Amino acid sequence: MRERGYYGDFGGSFIPEILVATFDELVDAFAEAKADPAFWREYETLMSSYSCRPTPLTYAENLTEHFGGGRIFIKREDLNHTGAHKANNVMGQGLIVKRMGKQRVIAETGAGQHGVAAATMAAKFGFDCTIYMGEVDVQRQRPNVFWMEQLGAEVVPVSSGTRILKDAINEAFRDWVTNMDTTHYVLGTACGPHPFPEMVTWFQSIIGSEARRQVLEQTGQLPARVYACVGGGSNAMGIFSGFLDDPVELVGVEAGGRGLETGEHASRLASDDASVGIAQGYKTYFLQDGDGQMKETHSIAAGLDYVGVSPILADLREAGRVRFAAATDEEVVEALRLTIRKEGLIPALESSHGFVQAFKEAPTLSRDDVIVINQSGRGDKDIFTVADAIGDPKWKQFIREKAEEYDA
Amino acid sequence: MLEAILRSRREEQEILLMTHIVIGYPSFDDSLRVVEAMVEAGVDVMELQIPFSEPIADGPVILHANQQSLAAGSSVDLCFEFGEAVSRRFDIPFLLMTYYNILFKHGIDAFAQRMADAGLAGAIVPDLPPEEADEYLAAMQKRDLAPIFIFSPNTSDARMGEIARVAKGLVYCVARKGVTGADTTFSEDLDAYLARCRAATDLPLALGFGVKDRADVDHLRGRVDLAVIGTQTIRVMDEQGVDGVKPFIEGLRGPA
Ligand SMILES: Cc1ncc(COP(=O)(O)O)c(C=O)c1O
Numbered sequence: 048m049r050e051r052g053y054y055g056d057f058g059g060s061f062i063p064e065i066l067v068a069t070f071d072e073l074v075d076a077f078a079e080a081k082a083d084p085a086f087w088r089e090y091e092t093l094m095s096s097y098s099c100r101p102t103p104l105t106y107a108e109n110l111t112e113h114f115g116g117g118r119i120f121i122k123r124e125d126l127n128h129t130g131a132h133k134a135n136n137v138m139g140q141g142l143i144v145k146r147m148g149k150q151r152v153i154a155e156t157g158a159g160q161h162g163v164a165a166a167t168m169a170a171k172f173g174f175d176c177t178i179y180m181g182e183v184d185v186q187r188q189r190p191n192v193f194w195m196e197q198l199g200a201e202v203v204p205v206s207s208g209t210r211i212l213k214d215a216i217n218e219a220f221r222d223w224v225t226n227m228d229t230t231h232y233v234l235g236t237a238c239g240p241h242p243f244p245e246m247v248t249w250f251q252s253i254i255g256s257e258a259r260r261q262v263l264e265q266t267g268q269l270p271a272r273v274y275a276c277v278g279g280g281s282n283a284m285g286i287f288s289g290f291l292d293d294p295v296e297l298v299g300v301e302a303g304g305r306g307l308e309t310g311e312h313a314s315r316l317a318s319d320d321a322s323v324g325i326a327q328g329y330k331t332y333f334l335q336d337g338d339g340q341m342k343e344t345h346s347i348a349a350g351l352d353y354v355g356v357s358p359i360l361a362d363l364r365e366a367g368r369v370r371f372a373a374a375t376d377e378e379v380v381e382a383l384r385l386t387i388r389k390e391g392l393i394p395a396l397e398s399s400h401g402f403v404q405a406f407k408e409a410p411t412l413s414r415d416d417v418i419v420i421n422q423s424g425r426g427d428k429d430i431f432t433v434a435d436a437i438g439d440p441k442w443k444q445f446i447r448e449k450a451e452e453y454d455a
Numbered sequence: 456m457l458e459a460i461l462r463s464r465r466e467e468q469e470i471l472l473m474t475h476i477v478i479g480y481p482s483f484d485d486s487l488r489v490v491e492a493m494v495e496a497g498v499d500v501m502e503l504q505i506p507f508s509e510p511i512a513d514g515p516v517i518l519h520a521n522q523q524s525l526a527a528g529s530s531v532d533l534c535f536e537f538g539e540a541v542s543r544r545f546d547i548p549f550l551l552m553t554y555y556n557i558l559f560k561h562g563i564d565a566f567a568q569r570m571a572d573a574g575l576a577g578a579i580v581p582d583l584p585p586e587e588a589d590e591y592l593a594a595m596q597k598r599d600l601a602p603i604f605i606f607s608p609n610t611s612d613a614r615m616g617e618i619a620r621v622a623k624g625l626v627y628c629v630a631r632k633g634v635t636g637a638d639t640t641f642s643e644d645l646d647a648y649l650a651r652c653r654a655a656t657d658l659p660l661a662l663g664f665g666v667k668d669r670a671d672v673d674h675l676r677g678r679v680d681l682a683v684i685g686t687q688t689i690r691v692m693d694e695q696g697v698d699g700v701k702p703f704i705e706g707l708r709g710p711a
Contacts, residue, residue, distance in 0.1 A: 051586060061555055061582045063512045065607040065632055067614070207518055208508065220511050225633035325556045326509045328582070338531045339560030340508040 052241025055365055056323075057358035059330045060240040066220075069227040070240060076147050077242050081249065090139055090250070097171070098128040098138065100253065104261035104419070109389040110406075117271060117412030119405065120419045121392065122258045122286060131395065131424030132254060132282040133164040137233055139250030141168040144231045151175040151230040155219045157184055157212035157278065158350030158397060159191025160424055161235030166200035168233075176200040179218040181211040184349045191428050209343050212278075212353045216327055236279025237357040240328035244359050248284040255289020258419060266417050272296040272408065275421040276400035277316070277371070278350045280357030282423035287369065296370065298408075299360060300400040302346030303373030313344035315356040316364050317371040331358045347376035347432060348396035350424075374403035380436045382406055383426065395424035396432060457500075457576045457601040457624035460548050461659045461680065464499050470676045471499040472708060473661055475552065475685035477520035478503050478537050479529035481692075486537065488697045493688075494545045496704035500681070502579060503541070505534040505553035512581040514636030516686045516693075531557060539573035548576035550603065550624075555583040558591065567594035577601030577624045585621050592621055603627055606655070608648045615655035625659040625681065628652050630666070636686040639665025641674050649678050672707045682707075 052058045062070060080086040094100040103126065107119040124132040137154075144152060152174045156162030162178040169176035178195050182204045185192055195202050208214035216239070223232045237247040262270055273290055275283035277299040287297045304312030307320070313334065315321040321332040324339055334342045334354045346352040363369040374382070382402040386392050394402060398421070405420045412418065426433065434442040464471055474493050478486055493501060506521040506529050513521065534551075542549045551570060558566045558580065570578065577600050583591060585604060595602040601624025606615055608631060619626065628649065630639045652660055662675055663683030672682045684707065691703045 059587055060584070061587055062584065063581050063607075064584065064605040064610060064618075065512075065629060067584060067607075068609040068611070207515075207522065213509065217509055217511050221514065221634045224512070225637075227632065322560075325559050325582075326554075327511065333556075335556070335560070337560070339556040340525060 052245060054244070054359045054362035057331050057361040058241060058244060059325070061325050061328050061330070062240050063224060065224050066227065069223070072147065074242050076143050077246050080143055080146060086142070090142060091253070093138055093142070094135065094253065098134050099126045101257040101261070102126045104258060104265060105392070106265065107390050110386065113389055114406060114409040116410040116414070117416035117418045118266070118414065119409060120262060120265070120270070120417060122254060122419055122421045124254060124282065124421060124423045125392075125394065125398070125425035129160070129164045129167050130427065131160040131164065132251060132285060133161040133235060133424070134167070135253055135285065136235065136247050136250045136281060137161065137164040137168045140231070140233045140246070141172050144174065145172060147231065149229055149231045151177070151226065152233050153177045153179065153219050153222050153230055154233045154235055155179045155212065155215035156235060157181070157215070157352060158348065158395070159184065159188035159195070159428060160350060160395070162195050162200070162202070163191050163198070165233050165235070166195040166198035169200060170198045177222065178202045179205050179215040179222070181205050181209070181215050183210045184212065184215070187432055188349055188428060189431065211344070211349070213327065213341065213355070236281040237284045237359060238279040238327065238329060238331070238355055244329070244357055247281050248288060248359060251281050251285025252288035254282065254285035254421065255287060258286055259289040262417060262419060268417055269293050269295055270419045271412060271416040272298055272418045273421070274298045274300060274401040274405040274418065276351060276397050276423060277301050277356065277360065278353050278397060279355070280360045282421055284357060284359055286419070286421040291368070297368065298404055299369050299371045300404045301371060301373045302348060302351035302400060303375040303378070304345040304347070306375050307373055311345040312373065313346045313352050313354070314373040315354070316360065317373040327355060329355070329358055331355050331361045347379060347436065348400065350395070350397040351400065372404045374400040378403045380433065383433065384437070392422065393426040394422045395426045396429045398423040456599060457548050458658060461500065461625060465659065465680055468499070470672060470679070470708065471681040472497070472672070472704065473500045473502060473663070473681045473683045474498050474688050474704065475502040475504060475683065477506055477517060477524050477689070478534045479506065479524035479527060480520040481523060482527060483533065483537060485697055487541070489692060489700050490541045490545065492697065492701040493704055494547055496701045497708065498547065498704060500548045500550065502550045502552040502685070503534070503538055505531060505551060505557055507554040507557055510554060512634055514634035514686065516636045516689050520689055531561060535569050535573055538575050542574035550577045550579060551575055552579040555580050563590050564594045567598055567600060570600055571598040575600070577603050579603045579627060581605060585618055588621070595623070601625070605629055606652050608632070608644070612651060612655065615651065619656035619658070622656065622658060625661050626652065626656050627683070628660055628662045628679065630662055630664040633664070635664060637665060638667070641671060646678070669707050
């Protein structure tokens, strides 16, 4: 095994023997790409011509007025092609797959954003593509399943375990240990065995380097605080990367679900419910019981509904560099509605977690302060979940009529 | 000591049988009856799997057994009680198989101590590569327990050598890519692979993944020391009940 990849006490590479050679190959391919300045240029060119990079940094003037505190800026990862930051990671790994000469990609997905991005990349680069998705998530993110299939991917619903993101990751690994000669596993977040946390963070760091430049250009100052939602941690690591060496407070917001006190949440770093463990190939904080069995998690946002968290974020918390908070399902829908009304922006339910905490803190800051929220994705995919949460009668009527139309 | 026991058994048998169960599947009572049936049928060594919620190296059959066992209330404590009960009662070596988090959460040294107290002979931890295993190796060594490691067809010669330096008891040779449970075609490639395994270590070699019937076991005679029958015994139990286990095992090696 070439490298193990530790961040303090977290990370590592706990993989079955059959995958060791595959990981060695990936570690080498990634190291070569990273050392090659032409690779990053190729990546930036691709992201500016195929996706929408650099994505804008938008001044949220109405929200700023509304809260009467710090000036709120929003980094617009929702404007990426396919509607989320996931595209950054996926296109980058796609270029690595081309270098390795593999013909097939597999991916797990929770919200479906990573799955859609991976299927899109596969369509563009001409790879075969299989996406693993928990049955529960197939239900709650149906529009994304539709698009993955239109893009030519096979979507495999996963019925084992808790039938959500972690179970999809397990199934992807099971596929990979069988098909590693032809296949690359495009892991969607900054988790898993080395080199995934580092590699995914590297591709996502494009968010932070742009955001830093943009905020300086637009305001002449560094932000006081930067907020990002944390599922596995890739969009957070992406934007935080730009400010790690600056006097900027970094705030990660996890899924508080039905409230931390109910136990029905996915807060690994903001609650006391998680403990250090080793699963899915890496060491981090997991929501697990005393025997080390993973617990069921809950979030309104499929993309945050995960038992583990990036080992890099676990280390940054331990070092006191990143602060963590949790936002409940209810708060998230409220923040989403407010953002839509005030700014005409529709953040994904995942992203809206970051907005919740920023909104709580903005009034305590002064107009001289700047804060940046990472809008990791757009909310169109959540139309069914949000319509349910809001209880919109016209939407329900529409669905009923549509169903009757199909039955007729 | 596991290695010595296996060697002395090997003097009487051309090929040894190692079988696998998931503790508590479908129930603890049934697990006990299965162990009893297997020992009576002449199994030489058994792997007892402590179920884990994320068994990443296991295919659908064993995955399902893990989940059912946990859903029925299995716990690490109950699994140790079971392990102790069978190793006191039956005169073959028993190994634990589980994923690293189970050891880690328990405390690795404490886990090894409990293994020793329970009379277990060694452990297989498929998601623990030797590079991450310092603490585990020390804890196992202190109690003369066998840390069993895995070779796979894409393990390089050099790496096989490194693994062999820390392995004890036996080396588990995975027959092919993939997870447990799928079929394996035993081909000439297998001979070349096994020759590499043999060159890397003097420990007894066990071959597993996809070994399912008498023809497979016959094929492995003279090639390895142990044939591992994992998923297939669980399938037999699922299909024929516990009573199907003994005739199935007897048929693997006994008179046709
Ligand atoms: C829009 C969006 N934001 C955030 C996430 C959470 O992932 P991460 O923490 O890796 O950014 C997801 C995951 O699916 C997502 O779709």
